[in-house]
Amino acid sequence: DAGVTQSPTHLIKTRGQQVTLRCSPKSGHDTVSWYQQALGQGPQFIFQYYEEEERQRGNFPDRFSGHQFPNYSSELNVNALLLGDSALYLCASSFGTGVQPQHFGDGTRLSIL
Amino acid sequence: AQSVAQPEDQVNVAEGNPLTVKCTYSVSGNPYLFWYVQYPNRGLQFLLKYITGDNLVKGSYGFEAEFNKSQTSFHLKKPSALVSDSALYFCAVRPRGQAGTALIFGKGTTLSVSS
Numbered sequence: 001d002a003g004v005t006q007s008p009t010h011l012i013k014t015r016g017q018q019v020t021l022r023c024s025p026k027s028g029h030d031t032v033s034w035y036q037q038a039l040g041q042g043p044q045f046i047f048q049y050y051e052e053e054e055r056q057r058g059n060f061p062d063r064f065s066g067h068q069f070p071n072y073s074s075e076l077n078v079n080a081l082l083l084g085d086s087a088l089y090l091c092a093s094s095f096g097t098g099v100q101p102q103h104f105g106d107g108t109r110l111s112i113l
Numbered sequence: 114a115q116s117v118a119q120p121e122d123q124v125n126v127a128e129g130n131p132l133t134v135k136c137t138y139s140v141s142g143n144p145y146l147f148w149y150v151q152y153p154n155r156g157l158q159f160l161l162k163y164i165t166g167d168n169l170v171k172g173s174y175g176f177e178a179e180f181n182k183s184q185t186s187f188h189l190k191k192p193s194a195l196v197s198d199s200a201l202y203f204c205a206v207r208p209r210g211q212a213g214t215a216l217i218f219g220k221g222t223t224l225s226v227s228s
Contacts, residue, residue, distance in 0.1 A: 004156070031213075031214065033213075033214070033215065033216075035216075035218075040220070040221075041220055041221075042117075042203055042205075042218030042219050042220045042221050043157070043203070043216075043218045044218070045215040045216065045217070048213040048214065048215055050213070055212055055213045056211065056212050056213025056214075056215050058215065090156055090157070092156075092157075094214060097213070097214060099145055099162065099164050099207075101147060101159040101162055102159070102214070102216065103159070104149075104156035104157040104158070105156050106154070106155050106156045107155075107156055
């Protein structure tokens with residue numbers, strides 16, 4: 001049973017560029033959340049998708065956007081990259097709105113030069 | 114603002130000794146509480162959760178956590194530490210009544226178990 005998979009594992013971009021990160025949820029899960037984990041910090045919630053719509057959003061600017069596809073996979077897009085966007089981006093999946101724990105992927109390490 | 118505090122950046126224990134990793138939270142209502150562990154270059158792995166009921170919850174790998182409502186704390190414990198328990202531990206809360214299931218994380222505590 002495949003868990004949460006993210007691609008790519010590493011990415012290097014320059015300031016001002018745009019990036020797309022991808023996530024496939026664990027089998028049977030329909031909800032995808034994205035988190036940003038800066039070095040030495042805990043993950044910070046970016047947004048959550050359910051039924052192809054953004055259900056909840058954290059305190060991130062509009063440069064951060066996302067999408068969920070009919071097969072529940074998801075993309076995170078970041079425009080106009082800043083140095084401060086360098087971080088580990090984690091995708092987590094879960095089922096519905098209950099209290100089942102979120103399952104995390106291994107993340108995409110994004111470095112901005 | 115809602116927040117989670119993990120007051121210790123690092124906890125050092127000897128193998129075989131009990132361990133405690135502390136967590137307190139400032140969230141209105143009665144949130145759901147979670148502990149996750151992160152190994153180097155990996156995502157987070159779920160350890161245990163508190164929803165309601167018994168204040169002592171048991172989780173994976175022999176870990177347990179004690180919920181204290183009056184102190185708004187949810188400390189992670191293990192009776193006998195293993196070297197393989199060395200990792201980064203995160204406490205997280207999920208406020209009840211929100212539209213989604215977003216988690217609020219602490220900044221993490223590095224557990225180092227020496228042999």
